[in-house]
Amino acid sequence: MTSPSVVAIESEAGIAQVPCQPLDVQARHEHELINRVLAGETDLFYELIRPYERGVFFSAVSILGNDADAEDAAQEAALKAYKNLARFRRESKFSTWLIQIAINEAKMRLRKDRRHLYESLDDRQQTDEGDYIPTDFADWREIPSEALEQSQLREALNQALSALPEKYRTVMILRDVQQMSIAETAKALGISEENVKTRTSRARLQMRDSLALEWAGKWAKTTKE
Numbered sequence: 001m002t003s004p005s006v007v008a009i010e011s012e013a014g015i016a017q018v019p020c021q022p023l024d025v026q027a028r029h030e031h032e033l034i035n036r037v038l039a040g041e042t043d044l045f046y047e048l049i050r051p052y053e054r055g056v057f058f059s060a061v062s063i064l065g066n067d068a069d070a071e072d073a074a075q076e077a078a079l080k081a082y083k084n085l086a087r088f089r090r091e092s093k094f095s096t097w098l099i100q101i102a103i104n105e106a107k108m109r110l111r112k113d114r115r116h117l118y119e120s121l122d123d124r125q126q127t128d129e130g131d132y133i134p135t136d137f138a139d140w141r142e143i144p145s146e147a148l149e150q151s152q153l154r155e156a157l158n159q160a161l162s163a164l165p166e167k168y169r170t171v172m173i174l175r176d177v178q179q180m181s182i183a184e185t186a187k188a189l190g191i192s193e194e195n196v197k198t199r200t201s202r203a204r205l206q207m208r209d210s211l212a213l214e215w216a217g218k219w220a221k222t223t224k225e
Contacts (some may be wrong), residue, residue, distance in 0.1 A: 160210035168203035
């Protein structure tokens, strides 16, 4: 059985599409696709992963910090998911399993990169607060349009998200951008649900404070002019 081609993961802005059909219907459809792929209809694999492409990409970029590496990690995650599809345990959601593979792949690549730079992973997680986030990152929260022009809003959100430590940034993307549940996020990251709640709360507070400072600075500059 030959591996299906996997197209490049898109890097444009956008939140992973959430299927409008009920979860049980979606799950049954995915299980049917999985069975057919395992039976030899390999071309259907792309249909299986297509709804989650952007979610996989954003999960990878939240860890790796740039589009190119994230696209490579997403591609590799898709291939690993294909090769290990028979091991997928049907009691969990396919999207959670796929994103977990992407996160593990991204972390593995990050560890390799950091070893080349003679930096420890733990130290880097604690101190690195300036990773790059795609300039077209989707709006995180609904903010009144009059507060900032659209381009300024994107810039402020990107900067605030970039300033988060990696462990908070990843949780933020999974919870507030991809709208994954606490349980799904915990499973994808391999941490407890309580830890997810704590990290999400701290991430939101840091985002709020960063945006408040940004707006205060712009307001002060405007009043002086």
